[in-house]
Amino acid sequence: MAKKRSKNKPSRVQFRKRYQGRVRDGDLTRQFNSGETESLADAVKNERVSGKGELTRKRTVAGANADRPTEADDKEDPTLISGRVICAHGLSNSVLADDGRRFDCAIRQVLKSISIEGRGTVVAGDRVRFRAESENTGMIEFVAPRHGVISRQSRGQQHIIAANVDHLLIVTSAAEPSLKPALVDRFLLTAQQCGVNPVIVINKCDLIDCRKLQPLIGVYASLGYRVLLTSAERGINIEYLRELLRGKQTALSGQSGVGKSSLLNAVQPGLGLAVASVSQDNQKGRHTTTTSTLIPLQGDATGAVFDTPGIRQFQLWDITAEEVAGLMPDLRPHVGHCRYSNCLHLTEDDCAVKDAVADGKIDPRRYDSYCHLLEDDLLLSR
Numbered sequence: 001m002a003k004k005r006s007k008n009k010p011s012r013v014q015f016r017k018r019y020q021g022r023v024r025d026g027d028l029t030r031q032f033n034s035g036e037t038e039s040l041a042d043a044v045k046n047e048r049v050s051g052k053g054e055l056t057r058k059r060t061v062a063g064a065n066a067d068r069p070t071e072a073d074d075k076e077d078p079t080l081i082s083g084r085v086i087c088a089h090g091l092s093n094s095v096l097a098d099d100g101r102r103f104d105c106a107i108r109q110v111l112k113s114i115s116i117e118g119r120g121t122v123v124a125g126d127r128v129r130f131r132a133e134s135e136n137t138g139m140i141e142f143v144a145p146r147h148g149v150i151s152r153q154s155r156g157q158q159h160i161i162a163a164n165v166d167h168l169l170i171v172t173s174a175a176e177p178s179l180k181p182a183l184v185d186r187f188l189l190t191a192q193q194c195g196v197n198p199v200i201v202i203n204k205c206d207l208i209d210c211r212k213l214q215p216l217i218g219v220y221a222s223l224g225y226r227v228l229l230t231s232a233e234r235g236i237n238i239e240y241l242r243e244l245l246r247g248k249q250t251a252l253s254g255q256s257g258v259g260k261s262s263l264l265n266a267v268q269p270g271l272g273l274a275v276a277s278v279s280q281d282n283q284k285g286r287h288t289t290t291t292s293t294l295i296p297l298q299g300d301a302t303g304a305v306f307d308t309p310g311i312r313q314f315q316l317w318d319i320t321a322e323e324v325a326g327l328m329p330d331l332r333p334h335v336g337h338c339r340y341s342n343c344l345h346l347t348e349d350d351c352a353v354k355d356a357v358a359d360g361k362i363d364p365r366r367y368d369s370y371c372h373l374l375e376d377d378l379l380l381s382r
């Protein structure tokens with residue numbers, strides 16, 4: 001009789017132990033002296049937004065800050081300006097107000113105190129409310145809760161590089177360089193892990209007979225992934241891509257030379273160039289490679305693209321071999337039916353995943369990707 005998947009999952013305590021305080025709530029965490037941790041989103045909610053935390057405590061103890069706004073006040077406070085963070089640089093953050101003005105903003109101390117080592121209090125893509133202090137400077141008072149967070153691992157900690165990412169374009173090319181579905185599978189896993197909606201773009205479709213791609217596209221489409229065949233060179237599906245980007249914050253990932261800049265230039269002349277120069281800047285400094293920049297689309301109040309080296313090649317962050325199958329929509333339904341609750345679906349007997357591959361329910365190539373990821377990467381580093 002098959003065992004239930006839930007037995008395979010680590011308990012909350014084991015989970016916390018495993019990540020040693022780095023509780024992955026999809027957000028930054030801070031650690032109290034007691035050893036407890038709290039995500040940035042929760043901290044902001046508890047302390048800043050509800051006004052029940054630090055601010056309120058300060059107010060009652062010292063009687064100070066009595067005029068501090070609560071969230072409701074913030075939203076109604078006409079002196080605060082709404083905008084989004086274009087580039088986060090610690091002390092000076094570039095913020096684009098919804099009315100199109102640019103401000104250099106500092107961050108209010110209480111927001112800083114809830115991040116780890118002051119890093120990542122705000123990141124590119126964050127929706128913020130700030131108080132203008134001059135024509136072009138201001139103070140960020142409020143950071144809205146995030147969705148679609150892209151992070152990377154840095155010295156064992158999660159480091160957010162972009163927030164509120166609506167779409168992740170996984171850009172590949174049909175040829176030159178050749179299509180690497182295993183790489184697409186990795187990016188799909190990362191997108192799943194980050195809670196970002198992926199779109200697979202196969203560029204340079206002018207170089208091959210696209211009918212050859214039908215089986216591959218069929219597999220992805222059957223898993224619910226959107227696949228777009230494009231040619232930046234011939235202008236194929238560029239209008240569709242433009243529509244996809246409209247009003248959304250989109251991140252691009254993919255190997256060098258697949259045509260990311262060319263696609264952006266086809267959508268909006270000069271956009272690829274703007275992106276390339278930002279990427280260059282990022283590559284110059286060793287510590288700035290994680291800094292991402294949001295580049296607004298012309299004539300589109302809310303549409304913008306992120307493109308930094310950090311996102312282009314972004315890696316799975318802190319994933320365990322046991323978690324991978326659960327992040328793959330084709331493997332996931334079968335994992336609970338294996339004989340062993342800790343089955344890795346590689347060499348074990350009575351493995352429901354391998355049975356599903358044999359029965360044609362899982363595409364063998366996808367299973368192959370899974371095996372390579374575990375054997376060549378995740379299990380080797382153990």
Ligand SMILES: Nc1nc2c(ncn2[C@@H]2O[C@H](COP(=O)(O)OP(=O)(O)OP(=O)(O)O)[C@@H](O)[C@H]2O)c(=O)[nH]1
Pocket residue numbers: 203204205206207230231232233234255256257258259260261262263276
């Ligand atoms: N045939 C063909 N060539 C293309 C297409 N799109 C881009 N290219 C060419 O592919 C090469 C690489 O394009 P880029 O846009 O620089 O690629 P990228 O992904 O931005 O590369 P990196 O900046 O290195 O990450 C250039 O020589 C482009 O002219 C296409 O649709 N068809």
Ligand SMILES: [Zn+2]
Pocket residue numbers: 335338339343344345346348350351352353354
């Ligand atoms: Zn199995």
